Amino acid sequence: MTDGPAPVLAAELVRWSWIGDHLDDIRGDLVQHVELTGLALLFGLLLAFPLALAAVQWPRAYGPILGFTGILFTIPSLALFILLIPFTGLQIQTALIGLTIYTLLILVRNTVEGLRGVDPDVREAAQAMGYTRGRQLFQVELPLALPVIIAGVRIATVTTIGLVTVTALIGWGGLGRLFIEGFTLNFTTPIVVGIVLSALLAFAADLLLVGLQHRLTPWARSGGG
Amino acid sequence: MGGDAVNVVNEVVAWLTDPAQWSGPDGIPVRTLQHLWYSLLATAIAGAIALPIGVYIGHTGRGALVAVNLTNLGRAIPSLGIIILAFTLVGFGLVPVLVALVALAVPPIVTNSYAGVRSVDRDVRDAAEGMGMQGRQVLWQVELPMATPLIMAGVRTSAVQVVATATLAAFVGLGGLGRYLIDGLAQRDLPQVVGGAILVAVLSLLTELALGRVQALVVPRGLAGQGADAAVRAKVEKAA
DSSP states (O other), X not given: OOSSSHHHHHHOSOOHHHHHHTHHHHHHHHHHHHHHHHHHHHHHHHHHHHHHHHHHHSHHHHHHHHHHHHHHHHSXXXXXXXXXXXXHTTSHHHHHHHHHHXXXXXXXXXXXXXXXXXXXXXXXXXXXXXXXXXXXXXIIXXXXXXXXXXXXXXXXXXXXXXXXXXXGGGTOOTTHHHHHHHHHHTOHHHHHHHHHHHHHHHHHHHXXXXXXXXXXXXXXXXXXX | OOOXXXXXXXXXXXXXXXXXXXXXXXXXXXXXXXXXXXXXXXXXXXXXHHHHXXXXXXXXXXXXXXXXXXXXXXXXXXXXXXXXXXXXXXXXXXXXXXXXXXXXXXXHHHHHHHHHHHTSOHHHHHHHHHTTOOHHXXXXXXXXXXXXXXXXXXXXXXXXXXXXXXXXXXXXTOOSTHHHHHHHHHTTOHHHHHHHHHHHHXXXXXXXXXXXXXXXXXXXXXXXHHHHHHHHHHOOOOOO
């Protein structure tokens, strides 16, 4: 490993012409990365929301739900992806199920904390105005809990974008595929491109979610707090 | 790969209980010790770098923005990419993997030790100064003991992440339990892959539990309740 092309590589970390020649591949990886992240978050929210509602409704269930999602969260991602292989093979489901599982801890926790943080006076006022339980949840409590929920979605999104790269080891990976390509070719350019683009994607997604929160909670803008 | 789940379970059990798996340089005990050795080394180096920085920022209040944003930055950088990049630049060895693992472990420790020192009540600090304590005494006798729940939560978060990420070291040729995963994937050997994945998962969970115990021992008795709370708050880091 010490001889061979190493001196050349040290001299140039990024060969721009390679990037120019592989724009289509890179775009494909980026699209796959966004798709895997988006789907994992979508499924994560669909699962986390009922779990969070259950935890708010039955507080005694909250501990076990957090404990279980916490244990899943602790399992290293490559190990979890591999443990799914006997069931789903090397299909995209394996990557998606694993990525979805990792969003649960953060999404459930923040949704519960957000809903619990709603001022009891506000809840009482809604009840006194004759809101049904469902309307109260969707029109009063959820909007007020939104900043905390979106804070969770932001952490889950940035984390998922990083974890997607690990799925390159089971044949997916989005931008993580570029790491494997660089490793195979012993060539830094694809690796650097992969790292930079996935970090940029994380920042862009985070900014987008901040903007979304800003739009969805107009009452929070002028209050400054 | 894929297929009959029941069959796979039998083969995995056979792989895990095969005596040949439990001895020699490729055996599970040696691989586990390697894995723990890389992890311990990386966490210790990260602690030596990150603790002074976090405590300094918390004590002086200078550079607070850095401390707060470091974790976000750390979250956005893919650790597999850093390991492979370091390997491509430096070549085979422990150094590139350590660089990546340390880089991964530093942010949570900086952010949490900063937050720990900062969270010390203003009144408590004033009281310490009113009793005639110097800045250094306030730091060592008041701020640091009171910050231990969060400091330990940060170290625990980092250590658990490092154990998880050390699995990827096998991809660039190092030992550790990741070997079974990477070799098994390359050889399409499902029992080895799944058996290795179970070992890695168990090691991660045991690390989390063991450090929880250490945390309970290290945190001053008067602050015991805050340890659990801090652990919950800090437990949202995942890099691999």
